[in-house]
Amino acid sequence: MSTEANDREHAAYDFAHVQEKWLPVWDRIEPFKSGRPDDKRPKKYVLDMFPYPSGDLHMGHAEAYALGDVISRYWVQKGFNVLHPIGWDAFGLPAENAAIKRNEDPRIWTYENIATQKASMRRFACSFDWDRVFNTCDPEYYRWNQWLFLQLYKRGLAYRKDSAVNWCPGCQTVLANEQVVAGLCERCDSAVTKKKLNQWYFKITDYADRLLDDMAQLEGKWPEKVLMMQRNWIGRSMGANVKFAIDGLPEPVTIYTTRPDTLYGATFFVVAADSELAAKLAAGTEVEKEFNEYLEKIKAASDIDRLATDRPKTGVFLGRYAINPVNGEKLPIWASDYVLADYGTGAIMAVPAHDQRDLDFARAMKLPVRVVVETGEEDPNETGIATGGDGVLVNSEALNGLKKEEAITKIIAQLEKDGLGKASRNYRLRDWLVSRQRYWGTPIPIVHCEKCGEVPVEEKDLPLQLPLAEGLDLKPKGTSPLGAATDWVNVACPKCSGPAKRDTDTMDTFVDSSWYFLRYPSSTNHDEPFSRKDIDTWLPVDQYVGGVTHAILHLLYSRFFTKVLNDMGMLDFNEPFTRLLNQGMVLMDGSAMSKSRGNLVRLSDELAHHGVDAIRLSMVFSGPPEDDVDWADVSPSGSVKFLSRAWRLSGDVTSAPGVDFKKGDVSLRKATHKALHDAAFAVESFRFNVAVARVMELVNATRKAIDSGCGAADPAVREATEAIAIMLSLVAPFTAEEMWERLGHAPAVALAGWPEVDPALLVADAVEAVIQINGKIKERIEVSPTITDAEIEALALAHPTIVAELAGSTPKKVIARAPKLVNIVA
């Protein structure tokens, strides 16, 4: 062999060259095109959460897409027709803020970034089906947002109301409850305040029970954490509504309580200070001035102030009394901000002995405390600690002697009989506020006519296009910038043709992402958002991959939309995502990467230094996918080393393609088949790091076989190396493709198919069994894997070491677990 050829043979693996070489080939072959008409393979829908186009891809994207790719490519190798689409969640504030800064249309920034990200994804070898791409800011997409809005409107699920809403002074727009995190705007971290506004809502609360109960289907398939967060977010509680007569009011006031058993312990009554009821009760009385002052004070407080739970209780006595329906007692009525206006009825009965908040208030205002449940704990009067647990009812007439649950059942029955109350449930979940006072979103397809009121835009007139930004002032000022587009705003009423104005708000961008997964299979359909045929072919999503940041917002809204569409007869399933995997975050030196913290690692730099495959491999191998990866702990150069070791094997194989593997070295063949079996199992159980470890073991075994075993010409070496290329194609597609070519095959290795595992080769020749005495290992013996319990027990007892250890004494008990272990209890 010439020196030159020798050099080429042993040249270091050149990842940059290999990347450039294969990308155009894959563009031509399109290995991941799904849904070809003649495709007979069973379907699988693998979905990555679509990105927001804010600049180029970062390390977090790299991890998420590497993981989604392992799953998607695995199912392709396993013979499935896999739909693995991508698109862009392209409406939203960052584009608008960038547009203001650059004084140009948000479209420019958005579409530029999409192009950048798309190019990066291609280079990153994402196995996407590029034929189905769409962006939510395309009129062809958002017209269906508008269409869906109209369907919800028709069904009474989209409505307007006046309400005190979350207001972000930074973004100058309203926010959904779900977008307020610890009292701060999730986007800009401004302290959120309240503002009274008339806004559009989706009636997600109608679906609260189904959103909760259908989670039974997701048990074991979604992370337990996400299910728990959703349950808590929906926050269903069981209790009773009870009517209290109010002196001086013709109508009784209803309260909600989860503890109707403690009715006899009520010593006062509280209404939310910011409720209409409070204002009504205070109106025209001598405390009105004091009440108004109090109301002003609490309105000025932001959510963040309200969050301090140990804040002293405050309130105003309204000078009126409520009548306890069970014993006729007069309870003083207070207004306080510790009662929420928008939960239950905004009014409560206070039972200080058994509710900590009520007790805190009672102690602050010197109100009486009466114990009605004997729990065995110390008197709340003395300790200041309310006793909320179970116990025996006292001071409660007919309920005396009953336990909590019995008393609840009995009192509810009594209240229902007397027409004073009834069993009831409440939810923490509120309706979804969808209006936004910003430009870069889907226009709400409603026209406001002086004569006809609210009039929906006709479906045939969709899409209602967003006017161009030119000439509009996009700076946030509390009202939608669309209001200034007078040509656009002023229209003829669709009903009476009289002068009317368009609704100038845009939709929350979470509307866009609530149904996008339904659009991919029909992404070029111009007549409907999605076709029934496509839905029946592809949906529901078999595997969803994305960050846990969307545990509530996006996933809850998507589940809601799915149920609405199910009710509309457009789908026949009621949960959109069968399985969910939440990948962890990529950290640097223990914390999230950020420019200001100075620990930002640029994906493009990492790719340039180590190559795409090594970065993908490092992400996947670093640990379990749901754990965070600290980039300081991973070794991309270790990945490069491993990939080049694997790659070198493909140059060492000397047998021809198609050689009969059955004639190969049995021990290497066993290693190969075990690796194929174990790696498949690991991938299916999301232990991708373990799957990689199994491939590494096989690489080591093959290296050894070539250097000091059966030799490079043995068919088993080819079998092993081909298996390595196929398994590696999930994680390191460039290296795998290059290996595949060097092994004499045509591309694409991604479609080679997962080799069938021969069960006969999964049985080891001999296994090591341990012999324990009292659980301590005393000896190791080689046994056949098919040995019986009796045989292995006999071998163990006859072993010289054991005989000596036992010194003639008879074992009390012998446990044999062939072929692994014998434990002798002496």
Added chain:
RNA sequence: GCGGGAGUGGUGAAAUGGCAGACACGCAGGUCUUAGGAACCUGUGUCUUCGGACGUGCGGGUUCAAGUCCCGCCUCCCGCACCA
């Protein structure tokens, strides 16, 4: 406060109740080399009187056998946060 999750070598991590530390990183030594930031090989939990002993946050328990199951703590992370 309520709810959830997690604590295993120097590091990232493995382990259907059955040999704790697979696979790597790092480190140390070696082979081959003009050279090594290449390749390959060996070693690497702790202690040790070299026989072994100990070892999965702490304390109990169940079991022939516990990182794994149960009970009680401690610590950390995440979510919710006056939801009556």
